[in-house]
Amino acid sequence: MGYFGLTEISRGSLAVWRRNFDAFIRTYKVNFIPPFVEPVLYLLALGYGVGALIEDVNGIPYPVFIAPALVSISVMYSAFFECTYSSYVRMYYQKTFDAIIATPLSIEDIVTGEILWGATRGTIYAGLMIPVLFLFGVIDLPISLLLIPCAIPAGILFASIGICFTAITPSIDSLNYPAFLFITPMFLFSGTFFPISILPESLQYFAFGLLPLANVVSLNRAITAAEFSPLILYNIIWIIGVAAIFFVIGLNLMRRRLII
């Protein structure tokens, strides 16, 4: 019970992770479509459609500018939605968590397994997008392979935030609120489709101070552009630190919800 429930986490969380991985592999055909189709659609519509109207962004062709953002968005969506709608279905409708806490595993193991799985799903999607973006010639290899390890802490961050909402939502429909009010604005205003530097200075501070996706995009763009500045150190520390905070909050909110 001590240390915010962290001492209750065991290797058993990997069995929970593995259960979700197995379920993902069982239906791999549908699961593998989004990371291939999404970047193609975004690149065609925004990269080459909108991009045709834009000269370049700070000397970078528009499709190249949005490529790292597409990977970041995919990590965000897959990890966040996995740990909101999908976790909620497992928890509330399928009673999977109830079945698991009747075994030696703890609630903390379950929550940890769910978050690790959400992060893994985000990382798998990032990995699958890389060859597609490379074929379009909008990212370089091998440097862009660094997007994969960066997807892990980013995935844990979005998965942990997702678990927090899952732990407090009264119903599955209420999960639409964080999806529309938090995830969608972040999708648009995190330096994804236009550089944060064109925003007023106060909004720039707001974005890097409070928006998870802004930090992830900033880090990923530094990787694909191979331009490393002190800002990415800040981004990395921010991502890991905030992920840790939401992980602990999620763990405890879930305990409060499930221990009755």
Next chain:
Amino acid sequence: MPGSPIHPVSNQTNREQGSYMEVISAHGLEKRFPDLTAVDQISFAVEEKEIFGFLGPNGAGKTTTMKMIHCVSPKTGGILSVFGMDVNKDARKIKERLGIVPQENNLDPDFSAFQNLTIYGRYFGIPRRDAETKAEELLAFMQLSEKRDVLIEKLSGGMKRRLIIARALINDPQLLILDEPTIGLDPQARHLIWEKLRHLKAEGCTQVMTTHYLDEAERLCDRLVIMDHGKILVEGSPEKLVREYAGSEIIETTPTPEAISCLEAADISYDIFGDLLQVQTATPQAIAHTLMESCRHTTVTVRRATLEDVFLKLTGRTLRE
């Protein structure tokens, strides 16, 4: 020490008594929710290798008690130990040795019957090969081998229940907790499950079950308690409870004014439930005779008293929920 043989011998006896441990022991166990007390200071002990039943109407607190025993719902008062360990401190160690059949089906719908068992085995840290071998054995034991690769949604209610029991056995539990194991099943499925539970008992598996099927309790339980409103009303073997609380036989007839006045004249106590008049007795012939001869009552039935009579007597006939 040859001079004092008594001492070691009595020591031995003590140790044997000590090893014949209570599998579950509860003293003043309590579960309070914000708006009601679901389990109100109950005490009971479950011994090794017995089937111990919890009977009671809906809302009596049976499921809540089971959840406290298998360490998923923290008690709010009293003492509860399982295998001699405290449920608050040693939840993991206790759960390693338990098999749980929950009231509500919670099989994993994303997987086949076989995978449900092997994945559950993984939660216990059972190596894959061992879990697979065990899963095949359990499917055969519960007569589900044909459904090995079928998804859960394609199974009938009885098959799901059997699969849940198979799942609960994946870790060779020393104590099986069954919360309404045969709820909603047809007679064939119920009889199959009863047979398997008796088989497990013969192998030495201690079982705790809740049910509101009285015939089920009468057939399976060595000892049982009847609960209502969070409290234990009585405890004992089914035979003992029937003997003590319902007499050995029940005479039933229609409550006509003649029958009533006749019984009152003969100073025989009776109960009336709607259109049914019941007399509990150990001497049914004499009373039936009185009713039929002196009162010219023609429709009189005599039957053995059952646990159902005890149950209704103690918990009343008011509808719950």
